Every structure is written in structure tokens, then in C-alpha cells.
Amino acid sequence: MEADKLGRRIRAYRKLKGYTQEGFSKKLGVSVSILGEIERGNRLPTDDLLERIIQSLKITKEDLVL
Numbered sequence: 004m005e006a007d008k009l010g011r012r013i014r015a016y017r018k019l020k021g022y023t024q025e026g027f028s029k030k031l032g033v034s035v036s037i038l039g040e041i042e043r044g045n046r047l048p049t050d051d052l053l054e055r056i057i058q059s060l061k062i063t064k065e066d067l068v069l
Contacts, residue, residue: 007044012067014042016060031055 017027028038033052040046048056057064 006047010042010044020060030059
């Protein structure tokens, strides 16, 4: 999946669940700048981080790639 599409979907689900970028990055244990880069499509999350994002948002991997 393209980084920009994945980032946009992560951002959309984060906002839908009511997390701020700062609060969500703390929950994931990453800096706000890393989360911002992922959401802007400038960086792909590692497999481990992607799994933490999915679990934190209570979504499936398929939700992000549809």
C-alpha cells in the first residue's frame, strides 16, 4: 500500500476514535514527529508499530487497506 494512503487512513481512524496526534503518539510510544510523518505519507510504520496502531485503534489491518 502507498504510504500516503495508509497515512491518511491512520489519521482518519485516529480522529474518528477521538485521539489527538500528541495523545496517540504517547499511547504508541513514538514521538509526535514520527506519527506526523506517517500520517503525511513521508514514512511507513514498522510492522511492530503498525500492529500497535491497529490494536490501539481497535481496527483490523483490512480496515487500513480497503
